[in-house]
Amino acid sequence: MFYKSKLLLLCSFFTYYFTFKGFAYSRNVMVNLYSPEEQNTFRGTREKRALDIDSYCGKSGCCESRNDECSLPYFRKNATCYCDFFCDQESVRHIDCCPDFWLACNGMDLPKTHATNMPPSTIYPPLNRKGCFKDGSHYEDESIMKENCNYCNCLKNQWICTDHVCLVRADIIEDINAGNFGWKAENYSQFWGLTLEKGFKYRLGTLPPSSALLSMNQMTNRVSSDEEFPLFFIASYKWPEYVHGPLDQKNCAASWAFSTASVAADRIAIHSDGRFTSNLSPQNLISCNVQNGCNGGSIDSAWWFLRKRGLVSHACYPYIMDTNNGYVACNMSSISDKYGKSHATKQCPNHIEDSNYIYQCSPPYRISSDEREIMKEIIENGPVQAVMQVHEDFFLYKTGIYKHTDVLKNKPEEYQMSGTHSVKIIGWGALRGSDGNKQKFWIAANSWGRSWGENGYFRILRGQNECGIENMIITAWGHIIP
Structure with missing residues (x-):
């Protein structure tokens, strides 16, 4: 009976570990770039993945309008990112731009805008994870998200956001x-x-x-x-x-x-x-x-x-x-x-x-x-x-x-x-x-x-x-x- 209990406990541990690991990876792939509200209305034609900051558009150049050939392999995430001006203009507000798109193509200097400390999340109490939290969701450090007309960059556990005046304001x-x-x-x-x-x-x-x-x-x-x-x-x-x-x-x-x-x-x-x-x-x-x-x-x-x-x-x-x-x-x-x-x-x-x-x-x-x-x-x-x-x-x-x-x-x-x-x-x-x-x-x-x-x-x-x-x-x- 003792060995059966230990075996059951061990199985439960591995089940939790691998389930959580897979869930966390899934979140990193699909969540880091978008707020929960954006996910609810997801209907983009390109597969979206979280991005980190590096030099992509700055090296390859930017493209006007939609151009699906204006893209680069994003090996870190096993994905494709884009440097065209369509990448952040979909009506449902999803983005699949390369991480330096806003700096290289749109001239948005994120570090010069205001910073906001987000409170720690209680979703993952056993883990001490780096990154930023918003609306109960975790975003890896150096992730980018769009909220209405502004972009936020998670840098060193802190949101750095643009401060544009939006057309629609509650x-x-x-x-x-x-x-x-x-x-x-x-x-x-x-x-x-x-x-x-x-x-x-x-x-x-x-x-x-x-x-x-x-x-x-x-x-x-x-x-x-x-x-x-x-x-x-x-x-x-x-x-x-x-x-x-x-x-x-x-x-x-x-x-x-x-x-x-x-x-x-x-x-x-x-x-x-x-x-x-x-x-x-x-x-x-x-x-x-x-x-x-x-x-x-x-x-x-x-x-x-x-x-x-x-x-x-x-x-x-x-x-x-x-x-x-x-x-x-x-x-x-x-x-x-x-x-x-x-x-x-x-x-x-x-x-x-x-x-x-x-x-x-x-x-x-x-x-x-x-x-x-x-x-x-x-x-x-x-x-x-x-x-x-x-x-x-x-x-x-x-x-x-x-x-x-x-x-x-x-x-x-x-x-x-x-x-x-x-x-x-x-x-x-x-x-x-x-x-x-x-x-x-x-x-x-x-x-x-x-x-x-x-x-x-x-x-x-x-x-x-x-x-x-x-x-x-x-x-x-x-x-x-x-």
Whole structure:
């Protein structure tokens, strides 16, 4: 009986030892680089492993966009690491970069940022292990992890972290939702992991109006003083098959292309009485209009292209652009006949789409900033394009009537930014506010996908030029030639 007890104890010891050793190795492979929250949403296309600090990208060089050949063997972990700018930009925030990527390629000098001592973990009481702990997980010394938009490096049992201002911050969301601002904020996964600076760089893209655009004559004096408008109007209710819904520009600074193509598509459908109802291709504009593509563009140049060259449908030339794709060359060409009508000389990039018909517009015209003039234009002729200033809180909008808040007024300057954006106004309405006063608003389509805002749309104060949305209203007539 004594020997049986000793044998049972010995077996239990070896079972514990090898089970724990295997478990610890598994943690070192899959856990050191990611927080528990990131593991729960893991769906990366590359196998991720923990990395230590050495010279990889510094020797081999860095690659723009996604390049799976831009990789190096990582013998210490029996893995592969990458030096391309895709390695830390996946939407679910997983990274498989080489350990010196942030120093060699992104210029992130981790040791110069703040240090944080993490309390010891009680998960492994029998062991005195070196490294860092976070949220109950152990990370080996020299491991790197990403938390929101910041990177942390475990050096000598201490976290050394960057201190960037993130686009999405829980405290700002809480402050907005606790206040009486008339709208609510949300944490969006597509913005998580972006710095405030990159959010403005990637998610807007409309250049400030040019001098030619600013000097364009405004159409005025079209509304009589006794003319009445409905309290509530949405263009898609009046023209249900002709007004197109929001698309997602992703991390491509091309709101100039999305808003222009969408307004033009609606107008062509309305002015042709439904003969042409296709949504137009923003990719056609991004790749073929000689501008900066995903690095920004002007709406006057976009409208010029629509007038002279025209666009094919979104089905013919679907959207493939993103910062991860880099530059995508133009894949359409056309010639003009003696009447100025463009005709495609290439088949659709989407080979299952037969129609490569090119749609064109008249020269653009500008509507007065008077809200009644804008309302008359929309209700008679269809949606219009508006240029607005976006502030840091607009990215967090979920529902309600938006107006820029002052929740960051006591924060340092780096917490506050603004940039130029363009959207499509499709209607208006009015509601009683919490103070009992009537609040008027515009209804506009954004280009950040259906998951953002009110199914891709937002409401914003009307008649007060909130965020400058009534300053620059542009539109055009559909150029209908069989």
